[in-house]
Amino acid sequence: MRNPMQLTGRTVIVTGAGQGIGRAISELVLDLGGNAVMVERNPETLAEVAGSVDQARSLAVPGNVAEEGFGESCVAQAVERFGAVHGLVNCAGITRPAMIEKMSFQQWQAVIDVNLTGCYLMLQAVGRHMLARARAEMPQPAGTTGSIVNISSVAGKRGSIGQINYSSAKAGLYGMTMSAAREWARYGVRANSVGFGTVETPMTEVVRGPKFIEQTMARIPLARISTPAEVAPLICFLLSDAASYITGENMSVSGGSHMQP
Numbered sequence: 001m002r003n004p005m006q007l008t009g010r011t012v013i014v015t016g017a018g019q020g021i022g023r024a025i026s027e028l029v030l031d032l033g034g035n036a037v038m039v040e041r042n043p044e045t046l047a048e049v050a051g052s053v054d055q056a057r058s059l060a061v062p063g064n065v066a067e068e069g070f071g072e073s074c075v076a077q078a079v080e081r082f083g084a085v086h087g088l089v090n091c092a093g094i095t096r097p098a099m100i101e102k103m104s105f106q107q108w109q110a111v112i113d114v115n116l117t118g119c120y121l122m123l124q125a126v127g128r129h130m131l132a133r134a135r136a137e138m139p140q141p142a143g144t145t146g147s148i149v150n151i152s153s154v155a156g157k158r159g160s161i162g163q164i165n166y167s168s169a170k171a172g173l174y175g176m177t178m179s180a181a182r183e184w185a186r187y188g189v190r191a192n193s194v195g196f197g198t199v200e201t202p203m204t205e206v207v208r209g210p211k212f213i214e215q216t217m218a219r220i221p222l223a224r225i226s227t228p229a230e231v232a233p234l235i236c237f238l239l240s241d242a243a244s245y246i247t248g249e250n251m252s253v254s255g256g257s258h259m260q261p
Helices: 020-031 043-050 070-082 105-136 164-187 213-218 228-239
Strands: 011-015 035-040 058-062 087-090 146-153 189-196 250-253
Touching: 011 020, 011 070, 011 105, 020 035, 020 087, 020 228, 035 043, 035 070, 043 058, 058 070, 070 105, 087 105, 087 228, 105 146, 105 164, 105 189, 146 164, 146 228, 164 189, 164 250, 189 228, 228 250
Parallel strands: 011 035, 011 087, 035 058, 087 146, 146 189, 189 250
Antiparallel strands: none
């Protein structure tokens, strides 16, 4: 039986691929037959991940998504290696926690630069490539030119104490996603976002620690914290033709901590 989520022949750029969710997504892309272009600004973690996966179908690209011009360079490297780019997962993110009254401009700007502007720059670069392909020869059926998935957070929907920078950036991704979905739908390019709750990654160590774990668990109806491997499948579903009629959606994977009609 054909797997509707198969990614054979597809090339997907995954930012923040050096650890956590980004790494799990990259590995699943490869498991589903795709090519993974793994982007990470930490050369040590990138080298470790790159050395553990199929070299023939992966490409490690070190760099900072917030730097102007990096997105175009990344796409060019991916196209040179694999011929085209069919998917993007904007997963790179950082935190610089502080209460609003004590947050410095540097703390605010660092998070906005990576978590919001960096996503925009990568989305723009990949989108330009996808639109050029579509204009040259529109793939059929509509919705199969390419897929972009922005990784947001439930913090962008309900706010987060001590992380106004992070919550603002993640909320901004919802507007970015819907705007791209509306502009690019006629070219067969889909854009969706997924907001995670608490996932077991280095970024959530504080809320999973002894000081906050009780509060964290009290907000999760399923009463457990998810793993990167558990949340990666939805991302790959959205990248695949199994989701060819889904665009402009802002989904949540939170164990029930965020519910909406």
